[in-house]
Amino acid sequence: MVKESVIVIGAGMAGLRAASLLQEAGLQVTVLEARDRIGGRTWTDRSMPDLALDMGANWIHGIAGNPLYEYSQQLGVVTQQWDYDSYRAYNAGGTTNNLISEGSERFMPALSRAVAGLRDSASVQTLIDKSAAAGELAAFSQAEIALLASQTFSNDYGLDASRLSVSALDEGGEAFGDTEVVFPHGYDALASALAEGLDIVLNSPVTAVDYREDTNVVVKTKTQNYTASRVLITVPLGVLKAGVIEFLPALPSAQVAAIDALEMGLLDKLYLRFDKGFWESDIHNFGYVNEVPARFPYWLNLQPVTGEPVLLAFNGGEVALQMEGGTDADVLAEAMGVLRSIYGEYVPEPMDYRITRWAADPFSYGSYSALAMGATPEMRCDLAAPIDNRIFFAGEATHSQHPATVHGAFLSGVREAELILLLSRHAPRRKCV
Numbered sequence: 354m355v356k357e358s359v360i361v362i363g364a365g366m367a368g369l370r371a372a373s374l375l376q377e378a379g380l381q382v383t384v385l386e387a388r389d390r391i392g393g394r395t396w397t398d399r400s401m402p403d404l405a406l407d408m409g410a411n412w413i414h415g416i417a418g419n420p421l422y423e424y425s426q427q428l429g430v431v432t433q434q435w436d437y438d439s440y441r442a443y444n445a446g447g448t449t450n451n452l453i454s455e456g457s458e459r460f461m462p463a464l465s466r467a468v469a470g471l472r473d474s475a476s477v478q479t480l481i482d483k484s485a486a487a488g489e490l491a492a493f494s495q496a497e498i499a500l501l502a503s504q505t506f507s508n509d510y511g512l513d514a515s516r517l518s519v520s521a522l523d524e525g526g527e528a529f530g531d532t533e534v535v536f537p538h539g540y541d542a543l544a545s546a547l548a549e550g551l552d553i554v555l556n557s558p559v560t561a562v563d564y565r566e567d568t569n570v571v572v573k574t575k576t577q578n579y580t581a582s583r584v585l586i587t588v589p590l591g592v593l594k595a596g597v598i599e600f601l602p603a604l605p606s607a608q609v610a611a612i613d614a615l616e617m618g619l620l621d622k623l624y625l626r627f628d629k630g631f632w633e634s635d636i637h638n639f640g641y642v643n644e645v646p647a648r649f650p651y652w653l654n655l656q657p658v659t660g661e662p663v664l665l666a667f668n669g670g671e672v673a674l675q676m677e678g679g680t681d682a683d684v685l686a687e688a689m690g691v692l693r694s695i696y697g698e699y700v701p702e703p704m705d706y707r708i709t710r711w712a713a714d715p716f717s718y719g720s721y722s723a724l725a726m727g728a729t730p731e732m733r734c735d736l737a738a739p740i741d742n743r744i745f746f747a748g749e750a751t752h753s754q755h756p757a758t759v760h761g762a763f764l765s766g767v768r769e770a771e772l773i774l775l776l777s778r779h780a781p782r783r784k785c786v
């Protein structure tokens with residue numbers, strides 16, 4: 354019997370999870386990946402040989418009952434609980450900002466008291482303004498509000514409050530609890546395990562998906578055409594928005610509308626490695642209250658995870674986009690200015706650093722999807738809708754319960770693999786017990 358064939362476009366967590374399930378069930382699977390590596394936005398840089406630096410995803414957000422965490426435990430991958438409570442906010446000049454250090458959790462409740470009466474089409478900035486007008490934020494200065502908004506929205510959603518829809522705050526569905534873990538030896542262990550035994554063709558950016566014929570779908574790269582009975586597309590929303598893959602015929606209008614309205618948020622990272630630590634070793638997270646909008650608002654002390662004096666700084670939204678336009682030297686100079694403002698002029702230059710520029714990445718064009726003004730949660734389902742039972746979509750942006758996460762991507766891969774298997778009448782192989 355001829356095996357049913359499936360082409361999976363993209364070797365990130367969604368594509369690899371789907372491909373491994375489909376192959377396990379007996380289908381013939383080929384994965385086409387644009388980059389020279391697998392993992393997509395889970396990417397561990399090992400160019401400093403003694404360090405595993407995660408340039409994309411950092412945490413599993415919530416481990417209680419989270420299938421991704423369970424998978425990592427089955428594999429025996431080392432994870433470490435991240436201590437968010439160990440947090441201190443500093444003002445310029447290095448004094449501790451007690452209000453933010455001890456009261457940052459008062460921010461969201463203050464906003465939610467103002468949510469009543471706001472339409473889904475409102476921006477999160479409207480929510481902040483309404484809360485401020487109602488006196489809910491009276492305790493905070495403008496710079497403190499900027500820091501909280503940056504940490505809560507520009508970083509976590511990748512979009513500034515002025516662009517983020519209030520309906521984004523309801524996304525997330527069933528939660529997996531508050532405990533979060535990081536990967537001391539790299540997040541890439543999960544992608545590597547999923548990729549075992551798969552036929553993955555690297556360095557193969559797909560340029561077109563032609564489903565005009567009734568039988569096979571033709572997937573084109575610059576050098577080769579591939580055919581299969583079904584195709585699963587898992588490229589990031591940013592790649593779909595950029596229109597680099599031509600669809601023949603064009604995608605249905607609901608899908609096009611979803612691609613247009615959903616946005617790619619931006620979060621960038623800067624790792625700084627020092628000869629020795631000069632910060633409080635018992636503080637694992639720190640904030641910097643200074644400007645409006647906040648720049649370098651959130652830092653991690655990675656010494657407890659890596660055993661080396663390493664700091665990780667985050668910037669999100671417009672500030673991150675603007676920084677991507679600068680040189681490495683510009684970004685480093687600004688970061689060092691922040692550290693010297695907090696810890697004093699004696700702070701030494703870093704021995705080494707790594708910078709991400711996810712907006713400029715041609716195989717992502719951003720960090721993760723977000724509900725911008727005008728987008729609705731239902732659009733994620735429009736994006737995920739199969740066409741003709743031959744073209745399927747997975748990836749974090751298509752998961753309405755857990756968008757913008759690795760576990761959302763993983764679960765979207767499971768969802769589409771199960772659908773393809775159902776349509777192919779290939780029941781998943783029974784596990785040998």
Ligand SMILES: Cc1cc2nc3c(=O)[nH]c(=O)nc-3n(C[C@H](O)[C@H](O)[C@H](O)COP(=O)(O)OP(=O)(O)OC[C@H]3O[C@@H](n4cnc5c(N)ncnc54)[C@H](O)[C@@H]3O)c2cc1C
Pocket residue numbers: 362363364365366367368385386387388391392393394395408409410411412413414557558559560587588589592597598620621622709711715716717719720721747748749750756757758759760762
């Ligand atoms: C800086 C940063 C921090 C993050 N932090 C976290 C976190 O702490 N926790 C968390 O849960 N999530 C986090 N995320 C989000 C998480 O990484 C993603 O949601 C998830 O990895 C997406 O998986 P995916 O399979 O949907 O997409 P991807 O991993 O992007 O996979 C898609 C694949 O498609 C490939 N591709 C693109 N174009 C083409 C083409 N034309 N042809 C063929 N292949 C193509 C890409 O190269 C990529 O390998 C973070 C992301 C970033 C960028």
